[in-house]
Amino acid sequence: MIAEEALIDQLKSPETREKAFAVLVNTHKERLYWHIRRIVLNHDDADDVLQNTFIKVYRNIEGFKGDSKLYSWMYRIATNESLTFIKQRSKKSGISDEELKNRMVENLEADVYFEGSEIQIKLQKALATLPDKQKLVFNMKYYQEMKYEEISEVLETSVGALKTSYHLAVKKIETYLKAD
Amino acid sequence: MGKKDEHNFKTPEGYFDNFHERLMQKIDADEDTQKLTFLPESDGFSLPKGYFEHVADNVLSTLDKKETKVVSLKSYKKYYYAAAAIAAVFLIFFGLNTQTESPIAFEDLANAEIDAYLENAELDLTSYELAELVSLEDAQLNDVMDTPLETENILEYLDENIEDIEELNLNFEDYE
Numbered sequence A: 001m002i003a004e005e006a007l008i009d010q011l012k013s014p015e016t017r018e019k020a021f022a023v024l025v026n027t028h029k030e031r032l033y034w035h036i037r038r039i040v041l042n043h044d045d046a047d048d049v050l051q052n053t054f055i056k057v058y059r060n061i062e063g064f065k066g067d068s069k070l071y072s073w074m075y076r077i078a079t080n081e082s083l084t085f086i087k088q089r090s091k092k093s094g095i096s097d098e099e100l101k102n103r104m105v106e107n108l109e110a111d112v113y114f115e116g117s118e119i120q121i122k123l124q125k126a127l128a129t130l131p132d133k134q135k136l137v138f139n140m141k142y143y144q145e146m147k148y149e150e151i152s153e154v155l156e157t158s159v160g161a162l163k164t165s166y167h168l169a170v171k172k173i174e175t176y177l178k179a180d
Numbered sequence B: 001m002g003k004k005d006e007h008n009f010k011t012p013e014g015y016f017d018n019f020h021e022r023l024m025q026k027i028d029a030d031e032d033t034q035k036l037t038f039l040p041e042s043d044g045f046s047l048p049k050g051y052f053e054h055v056a057d058n059v060l061s062t063l064d065k066k067e068t069k070v071v072s073l074k075s076y077k078k079y080y081y082a083a084a085a086i087a088a089v090f091l092i093f094f095g096l097n098t099q100t101e102s103p104i105a106f107e108d109l110a111n112a113e114i115d116a117y118l119e120n121a122e123l124d125l126t127s128y129e130l131a132e133l134v135s136l137e138d139a140q141l142n143d144v145m146d147t148p149l150e151t152e153n154i155l156e157y158l159d160e161n162i163e164d165i166e167e168l169n170l171n172f173e174d175y176e
Helices: A002-012 A017-040 A043-063 A070-093 A097-108 A118-128 A132-143 A148-155 A159-178 B019-033 B051-074 B077-097 B111-120 B127-133 B151-161
Strands: none
Touching: A002 A017, A002 A043, A002 A070, A017 A043, A017 A070, A017 A132, A017 B051, A043 A070, A043 B051, A070 A097, A070 A148, A097 A118, A118 A132, A118 A159, A132 A148, A132 A159, A148 A159
16 A cells, blocks of 8 residues: 555654654554453553553554554554553452453443443453453454454454354353353 | 256356355355344443544653653763762672672572562563473473363363364364
């Protein structure tokens, strides 16, 4: 894509970097935010991780070789930052990742930026039981409406494997939601 | 022109040639747009009004702050050199005075202290770095497991972690 190549050139040049970076942030902020938010759940945490993601993008753009699309590379950074955030927080709290994820869901009930009812809380509880990969694939496919080919580029996993992950995730969520 | 069969029905030219391909495209398209009826329409997340308007400014100001912080450290450089020089003098002085005592050897460290260090220090070693440091030639898997690994644990792990589980040619019914 010519526009993307031009933007990357501008990002790599010190004279045009800042302006191009503002364009980049404004183009991708919403999609990246929702991707991060569905991993860390809380708005303030999502805001911190989003900022860290863009800072990493800014600092590492020189090393971006263009082997993948720019948005896939940014999604990968956002995914890694979000998962690292959870790992660091669970380490600091002295609890397992699973325990932390359960607490994060419990905290949603008091979150002013969560307008979910009982069914939405139950959905988040179901998602918290999934392995990271299945949860990521489910959210990217179902709620972010990404194509398997796009997810494949972000998670560096074959389309066939993604379909299996999605299928397993849907089955597990359905079983969880239908159980009393 | 279409082809005639024994009942005189016709099909468009090349209709059967790409039938399978078109069918798969339709199946994929249906799968892509399929809504799951047991799920809520929205997952319930909301955010502060006008939040996205300030994201770019916030990121740029954070970047500015972090870069300013790096520059400001330079002004203290001369103090660091002075402190380092004083510390070096103290080290040499006390080093010379303690030459008569036998130095502490690595073996003298209690195993518990080493364990405590490894437990509490932020080593940040990757699995590969750890594998290079720790020889596992004589170790068995169950030596490092708290409980022995049972077949059902392995199957549960594979179910949760293997991306393309179908490639393993396992029969799902055996462990679901």
